Structure formats: C-alpha cells, structure tokens
Amino acid sequence: MPVASRYNLLLPLHGEQQTLVFNTLRGSAVVVQPQDADRLGVYARPGSGSQPVWRSYGSHSPEVDQAAPTDSPGCWDTLLQLGILVETADAEERTLAAFLDDYWHPRTLKLTMAYTAACQMACGYCFQSGRNLKARHSPALFQGTLDFIEQQVKCHPELEGIHLGLFGGEPLTDVAMATSYIDQLQILSQKHNLSLDISLTTNGLNLHPDLILDWLPKGLKYVRVTLDGPAKIHDQRRPTHGNQPTFHRILSNLRRISNIAGFGLGVSINLDQGNEGAIGDLLDILVEAGLRTQIEILLEATLPTYKLGTLEDHRSQGLRMSTALDQVMLRGFRTPLYPGLCTPCNFVQSNNFVIDWSGNLFRCTFTMLDPQAVVGSVGEGARGVNQALLQSVRQAVGHCRAMQCAYLPLCGGGCRYEADLRTGNWSGHNCPLEYWDEVLPRSIPYTLGI
Ligand code: SF4
Ligand code: SF4
Structure with a gap:
C-alpha cells in the first residue's frame, strides 16, 4: 500500500478551493482537492510564514509511515510516478540518499575562474573589498591552471562535462584572457570527450554583442549582470572607482545583447535595506526597456565579507525577499523556483573549485579573501583539507x-x-527554515504558472 512522501509541500490555492502538492525530492507537482491534500500531507505541519504552507518538520508518530493516503487507487500510479506517493518510507529514504550522493558528487567539473582581481567599480558592499586590484594570472599561472584542470579531468573518469564560470574581480576587464581560457578549455574538453558550458558573471560595463556572438558557439549558456535599483540607487551602490555613474551604460549594454538568442540572461539584484524600497522602480525601468520577457530576475540577499555577527535572522531575510518577489511577480518576470543564493551550494560539492587571481583554490566565492578558506592551489592541487572540509560540511544535513525536513532536497x-558567519564554523548550524516558509508559498505556484 503506497504512503505519502514526506517531501510533499501543501500550498493552498484560490482561497483554499484547491491545494498544490509540490514534491521537493522529485520537483513534481499536482493540484488536488483539499480532502485529498490532507491524505497526501500526513507528515505536514504548518509553516511559520505569512502565506500558508504545510511541510514535514519534526518528529511524527510511526503509524503515519503506514498510512494509506487515498482510497482512490485509480490515481495511485500517477502519484507514484510523481513521487508524491511512495512505496514505503524506507524506500524513499534510499531515494534521498541517492539524491544527496548525486548532489555532492556532480559529474561536471565546475570551475569558477577569477583570473583577474581588477574591476572598474567600487561597490560599497563588495565582499572582495581590500584585495590587490592588480593581481591577475600571469602566462605561467594561466598554463598552470590549465594543467590543474587537465589533471582533475584525468583523475575523475566519472566526469561528463566542464563548466567554466567567468568571474572576478570583473572578468570583462580582460576579455583576451577570458577568450584564451575558453579556447583552451574547448580543446581540452574535446580531447577528453567532455561537454563545455560557459557562464559569465559581469558588472555589465564591457558587455558587447560581438563578445556574446563569439562565445555562443563555444558554449556560452548564461550571462548574469547586476543592477541594484534605478539609477539613483544603483549609482550610489555601484559607482566606478572615480565615483562615476554606471547604471545607464549597463542598461544600454543589456538591451544590445538581449535580442541575441541561445543563452540565458539574468539580472541579479543584491537585496538589502539600502535598496529594498526601490525594486519596483527598477523593474518598471526594465519593462520600459523592453526586457521583461528577455531576462530573468535573480534576487539575492547581500552577504557581507568575512566578519562574525553581521547577518540578519532568516525570518527577516525571508520577509525582505518576499516583498521583492511580489514586485517581480506583479510584473510577470521569470525568476527561479527557489529564490536566493546558489542552489546547489558549491561548497559541499566535489569537482567544484573557485580559482582566484593568485591560483589559490576555494570552495565558495564568498570565502576568497579568507586565508583559512584556501583548500589548495593550481600548482599543488587540492590539499587534504579539501576532502576533510567536504566531509565535515556535509554533516550539516544530519x-x-x-528533523525529517521536507525542504532538504532544495535547501x-x-x-x-x-x-561560518553565524557560528564561526563552516559546519555550524544555519537553518533557513523560516526563510523557506516565507518565500516558497509565493515562488512555487508562480514559477509553475499555477
Ligand atoms: S556556501 Fe554555498 S550557498 Fe553559501 S554562498 Fe557559498 S556556494 Fe553559495
Ligand atoms: S537547514 Fe534546510 S533542510 Fe535543514 S532543517 Fe533547516 S530548512 Fe530544513
């Protein structure tokens, strides 16, 4: 007799006439009548957000593992295929273990390449503040980086592809080096029968259609540009080193590349108290510029550079995100299913390295200025500390x-x-349950078009 999945979220729709059941482990969804939802949500407890969501969190009596969720066998097959029903709770735990194994051991070598520390901008909140802006890969370090990548490929026959994330500093201050990395990785990936995907994270000042047209056939899949508000707000937060405005040049560049097909274009907004009231104004400008259907909006909390005790609580983060999300939804922009920072988290994934301008290796871009976060270098490879750190941070899911948390597959x-910011420990407790309770009842029905 099938039982309900403990990864079902229940989201009331249309004044509670219907319920959206979303399964976080399978990413599947179905809309049902409320009485059927009760049987598909036997583990569910009410969330803490301002819009209702029911999800598993906390202990439950053992008999719910045995509970038959519905008396209409005709639809069991569909619900089983969707993972909203499962054969047994134990079988589902094995599926979760396999899911986590895949999540932690991706078959893509993901490289976030900060080959230059240079940047034209002087953003007040930059998590890389204080770096040596002149640092960049020398010809020898360029070759050393390629040797490191090839070594990784040879040591990991399970790899199926390479992802090159062009990062900085500002990667487009040195287009020649970016293109050299792309060209060399194209050769390397073809030699080893691997796919090559490229993404670009840029401040947008040097974006040009010719660049996109050159890189598209080589594997460019995504470009991400930051705008933090309308000109008045953005230019205060993201001026040049000479305190010159940047908003209009970036917007103009965005428009010039937005009609080129074949890659995703995201406008990322660093969200905090300084710009939360101006998100709607920025979005109106993007609509007016004809960009509503060409871009997706990436809302992310502004994270501080390494410093203890500077983060907001998760509920406040969730409320701010929800308010901004409402503005995005009101105007019909695309936005990710799970709003916020990196999903998946690079920190916990094998085959995943941030390479900085000195050739040091890190697990997460935000740690790049923390000497204690160095896990190796392209010259020596990953040190033993890398594997130890990976094993230790994965224990957070314990x-x-x-808690039998239904959010685990997405969180x-x-x-x-x-x-680390909250506890001084990479493996420490940082549970954003209240954040997810707040944002998911908005983002899931919206992005599914329900
Ligand atoms: S730790 Fe993970 S989720 Fe957090 S910023 Fe780094 S990569 Fe992103
Ligand atoms: S950290 Fe995430 S998955 Fe874990 S209990 Fe908290 S919300 Fe759930």
Missing part, C-alpha cells in the same frame, strides 16, 4: 534528516558561508 542544509 540535523535536517533528524541542502543551509549556506555554509552563512553558517
């Missing part, structure tokens, strides 16, 4: 499993950088 145990 709490999630003990992964919480951001490890935030955990």
Whole structure:
C-alpha cells in the first residue's frame, strides 16, 4: 500500500478551493482537492510564514509511515510516478540518499575562474573589498591552471562535462584572457570527450554583442549582470572607482545583447535595506526597456565579507525577499523556483573549485579573501583539507534528516558561508527554515504558472 512522501509541500490555492502538492525530492507537482491534500500531507505541519504552507518538520508518530493516503487507487500510479506517493518510507529514504550522493558528487567539473582581481567599480558592499586590484594570472599561472584542470579531468573518469564560470574581480576587464581560457578549455574538453558550458558573471560595463556572438558557439549558456535599483540607487551602490555613474551604460549594454538568442540572461539584484524600497522602480525601468520577457530576475540577499555577527535572522531575510518577489511577480518576470543564493551550494560539492587571481583554490566565492578558506592551489592541487572540509560540511544535513525536513532536497542544509558567519564554523548550524516558509508559498505556484 503506497504512503505519502514526506517531501510533499501543501500550498493552498484560490482561497483554499484547491491545494498544490509540490514534491521537493522529485520537483513534481499536482493540484488536488483539499480532502485529498490532507491524505497526501500526513507528515505536514504548518509553516511559520505569512502565506500558508504545510511541510514535514519534526518528529511524527510511526503509524503515519503506514498510512494509506487515498482510497482512490485509480490515481495511485500517477502519484507514484510523481513521487508524491511512495512505496514505503524506507524506500524513499534510499531515494534521498541517492539524491544527496548525486548532489555532492556532480559529474561536471565546475570551475569558477577569477583570473583577474581588477574591476572598474567600487561597490560599497563588495565582499572582495581590500584585495590587490592588480593581481591577475600571469602566462605561467594561466598554463598552470590549465594543467590543474587537465589533471582533475584525468583523475575523475566519472566526469561528463566542464563548466567554466567567468568571474572576478570583473572578468570583462580582460576579455583576451577570458577568450584564451575558453579556447583552451574547448580543446581540452574535446580531447577528453567532455561537454563545455560557459557562464559569465559581469558588472555589465564591457558587455558587447560581438563578445556574446563569439562565445555562443563555444558554449556560452548564461550571462548574469547586476543592477541594484534605478539609477539613483544603483549609482550610489555601484559607482566606478572615480565615483562615476554606471547604471545607464549597463542598461544600454543589456538591451544590445538581449535580442541575441541561445543563452540565458539574468539580472541579479543584491537585496538589502539600502535598496529594498526601490525594486519596483527598477523593474518598471526594465519593462520600459523592453526586457521583461528577455531576462530573468535573480534576487539575492547581500552577504557581507568575512566578519562574525553581521547577518540578519532568516525570518527577516525571508520577509525582505518576499516583498521583492511580489514586485517581480506583479510584473510577470521569470525568476527561479527557489529564490536566493546558489542552489546547489558549491561548497559541499566535489569537482567544484573557485580559482582566484593568485591560483589559490576555494570552495565558495564568498570565502576568497579568507586565508583559512584556501583548500589548495593550481600548482599543488587540492590539499587534504579539501576532502576533510567536504566531509565535515556535509554533516550539516544530519540535523535536517533528524528533523525529517521536507525542504532538504532544495535547501541542502543551509549556506555554509552563512553558517561560518553565524557560528564561526563552516559546519555550524544555519537553518533557513523560516526563510523557506516565507518565500516558497509565493515562488512555487508562480514559477509553475499555477
Ligand atoms: S556556501 Fe553559501 S554562498 Fe557559498 S556556494 Fe554555498 S550557498 Fe553559495
Ligand atoms: S537547514 Fe534546510 S533542510 Fe535543514 S532543517 Fe533547516 S530548512 Fe530544513
């Protein structure tokens, strides 16, 4: 007799006439009548947000593992295929273990490449403040980085592809080096029969259609540009080193590349108290510029550079995100299913390295200025500390499993950088349950178009 999945979220729709059941482990969804929802949500407890969601969190009596969720066998097959019903609770735990194993051991070598520290901007909140802006890969370091990548490929026959994330500093201050990395990785990936995907994270000042057209056939899949508000707000937060405005040049560049097909274009907004009231104004400008259907909006909390005790609580983060999300939804922009920082979290994934301008290796871009976060270098490879750190941070999900948290497949145990900021320990407790309770009842029905 099938039982309900403990990864079902129940989201009331249309004045509670219907319920959206969303399964976080399978990413599947179905709309049902409220009485059927009760049987599909036997583990569910009410969330703490301003819009209702029911989800598993905390212990439950053992008999719910045996509960038959519905008396209409005709639809069991569909619900079983969707993972909203499962054969047994134990079988579902094995599925979760396999899911986590895949999540922690991706078959893509993911490289976030900060080959230059240079940047034209002087953003007040930059998590890289204080770096040497002149640092960049020398020809020898360029070659050393390629050798490191090839070594990783040879040591990991399970790899199926390479992802090159162009990062900085500002990657487009040195287009020649970016293109050299792309060209060399194209050769390397073809030699080893691997796919090559490229993404670009840029401040947008040097974006140009010719660049996109050159990189598209080589594997460019995504471009991400930051705008923090309308000109008045953005230019205060993201001026040049000479305190010159940047908003209009970036917007113009965005428009010039937005009609080129074949890649995703995201406008990311660093969200905090300084710009939360101006998100609607920025979005109106983007609509007016004809960009509503060409871009997706990436809302992310502004994270501080390494410093203890500077983070907001998760509920406040969730409320701010929800308010901004409402503005995005009101105007019909695309936005991710799970709003916020990196999903998945690079920190906990093998085959995943941030390479900085000095050739040091890190697990997460936000740790790049913390000497204690160095896990190796392209010259020596990953040190033993890398594997030890990976094993230690993955243990954060022990709490999630003990709490039988329905958010585990999408949350992964919480951001490890935030955990370090809050507790002084990468493996520390950082549970954003209240954040998810607040934002998911908005984002899930919206992005599914329900
Ligand atoms: S630790 Fe946090 S900031 Fe770093 S990759 Fe993971 S989710 Fe992103
Ligand atoms: S860290 Fe995430 S998955 Fe773990 S209990 Fe908290 S909300 Fe759930």
